Every structure is written in C-alpha cells, then in structure tokens.
Amino acid sequence: MAVWALGINHTTAPLDMRGRFAFAIDQIAPTLEALRHNLQGRLARQPEAAILSTCNRTEIYCAGPDYGIEPTLEWLAQSGGVPPALLRSHAYALQGGMAARHAFRVASGLDSMVLGEAQILGQLKDAVRVADEAGALGTTLNQMFQRSFAVAKEVRSATEIGAHSISMAAAAVRLAGQLFEDLGRIRVLFVGAGEMIELAATHFAAKNPAHIAVANRTLERGEKLALRFGAEVMRLADLPARLHEFDAVISSTASTLPIIGLGAVERAVKARKHRPIFMVDLAVPRDIEPEVKALEDVYLYTVDDLAHVVQTGQAQREAAVAQAEAIIDAGVQNFLHWMDQRGTVPLIRQLNAQADEWRALEIARARKLLARGEDVDAVLEALSRGLTQKMLHGAMAELHAVDAATRERASTAIEHFFLRKER
Secondary structure, eight states: OEEEEEEEETTTSOHHHHHHTOOOGGGHHHHHHHHHHHHHTTSSSOOEEEEEEOSSEEEEEEEESSOOHHHHHHHHHHHHTSOHHHHHHHOEEEETHHHHHHHHHHHHTTTSSSTTOSHHHHHHHHHHHHHHHTTOOOHHHHHHHHHHHHHHHHHHHHSOTTTTOOOHHHHHHHHHHHHOSOGGGOEEEEEOOSHHHHHHHHHHHTTOOSEEEEEESSHHHHHHHHHHHTOEEEEGGGHHHHGGGOSEEEEOOOOSSOSBOHHHHHHHHHHTTTOOEEEEEOOSSOSBOGGGGGSTTEEEEETTTTHHHHTTTOGGGHHHHHHHHHHHHHHHHHHHHHHHHHTTHHHHHHHHHHHHHHHHHHHHHHHHHHHTTOOHHHHHHHHHHHHHHHHHHHHHHHHTOSOHHHHHHHHHHHHHHHSOOOO
C-alpha cells in the first residue's frame, strides 16, 4: 500500500495562496468525494483520503495501491484555479515514511507556526473524523492517524515542547498591549464565533476590557459565545455602521470573501477622529481587505504578521524538539513495520484456515473411532500422526522433487522453518 501527502503551509506559500485552497469543515466531505472520484480514473481504484485545512496549511493525505502525487497535485491546482506549475512551486509532496513522519510532526505541533501548539491536534482529529464519516478513510490512513495522535500525546507528556508556546491569540493580545496603554479601557469586537475567536476572546477577556462585542452571521451561536464573556451580541450586517465604536477588531470567519472592506474602515477611522484601530485578521481566506493595512491610524495584522511574535521562547525548546523528534521517529518506524507486515496477512489467514481444516478432519475421525469403542491411546496416536503427515506432506513432496535446484531451495527453507533449535 502506498501512502502520500501533498500540501502547502505557512512556510511554503503566502497567505493569499493558502486562501485559494482553504476548505471550511462542511466542505471537506464533498471535496473528498470529488478528489477520490477524480483519482479513481488515474489509479487502479479510489484511494483512501483525508484533507486537513487550517489557517496555516492545507494538506491532502492519501493511501492506495500506487502513488498518485502528480494527479493529486493537478486536481488541487484545478480546485484552487491556479496552474499546476504555480502550485508545485509552493507545495511539498511526500511519500511512504516521509509522509507518515510529516503527519506525526503536524499532530505533535512541530510543524506549526507556533511551535508545540496544541490546537492543531484537535483540527487534525476533526479532519480524520470528517474523512471517516464520509467513508474516505480506510485501514491504512486510520492506523497512521491514530498512531500520530498517540505520538502527539507522548510528545506533550514526555517533553516540554509546549511549555513556552505563545498562541496566536496570546500574540494578538501582546501586540494590542504595545498599541494601547491600558487594555482595560478599550472596546473589543470579535467577528465570528468559531474556535479561533473563542480562544482570542478568552485571552482578551483576561485583560478586563471596557466592553466586548461579538458579531456573527448566526445570531444564536454569537449569543452563546457572548454569554460566556458577558459580551454584547450583534448581527454581522450591523458591523459597517458600528465599526467605529471599537478600538480592537479580531476577525476569523469561514467566509470565502472579505467581510470588512476598505470603505467601511475608512469611514470608521473618520468617525473616530483618527484614534487608532487595532485589527487582527486570523482568517484564511482573508476577512479584512488587505488594502486596509495602508490606512493611517489602522494597525492590521494577519496570521503571517504574527509569526515573529510567536517565536518567542523557541530557543528554550531546542532540547524538547530533539526529544520530540526521537519519539516521532520511533512512532514512524512502528507504523512502517505495521505496513510491511500487512503484506503477509492474507498468507497468515490462508495458513490458519488450512490448519483449522486439517484439525477439524482429524478430530472428526478421532470422534468416530472413539464412538466405535477404539482404544483412547490408539486414537490419540492416530490423530497426532494424521496431523503431522498433513503438515509435512508439502515439504516432503518438495524434497522428493526431480529438479535438483528445487530440492536445494526446499532443503534450505525446511531447515529454517522446521529444524530451528530453541535458543
């Protein structure tokens, strides 16, 4: 079975390129169906597949009878509306043990912008769950991912890889603190109600800002998040008219197009009489039009802009990284050993089935003899002799073969399997 991975991430592709290949969680199942159907025409059969899509990466993992990296890349390029050559210049393609090792490193937080961050593990588990529910996950990928989860758990418990980790949300608070003298006096608006916004709201709420508001397309979900932080809830449609009320705006939605435009921000700055606005766009694709960054009195940061902030403490984690890599290497070797053993499973099943058939025949014969009153010792002797003859019949036939080369090979094999001495 061949295993391969194809992807782009924050180190290989700019934000806008990643935005072209971002899939919301509810898009994953139909996307997997389209991918597998497309690859079925290029490979011997539909491969197993899973898609991981976050703000920092989009990765496709597949397993099939043959490697299909090139058709996978061509399909992904078409889905993002870019030439294959352009995608190839930003993508990484891995196969076999390297693909498994990458999955293990991703799960463990070693391939993240925030080294050692734990959020990626939950995102990977969600991707695997969706693939499984879509019927796209088979034995091979399931084993690989389950083992990656176990390794990630060991890395987190046995090393200090996450001890100095700074999350994107914490980095946003740190940057806001550099702009505003007192975060307890600012008004903060969160746009969206997903996991990233919930994390950001938790960090900002710890600073006790003067006011918190949550704007979301679905009012009910926004209310649920707002209730946790004693925040105001507002409709997304009201955002342009009220943008000027807020000193800090943090946005992360699943929208495929920007929801905060240049014009709305220009009007907000004017209404604020040029008091600064701190904005963080954690969405991929972007929630805030990139031109906003050029406005005076607007401090806009994207996920890529936060990269240098989250690297703080990386030097202290070098030893932990070495420990984590060793744990990952051991996990990958175990997975590859499992993959190698899978090739012998059909033969093992055949051997067990044949042995069970012989055993059943000899037991049936023994029962008949006992029912006729035959001596128990004689019946047991006949049973053991019958089993022995059946097991050795094939070997004896090979040893009596006419061809000398056949006898030579048989002798070597028989000595290995039947005449080994116990150590």
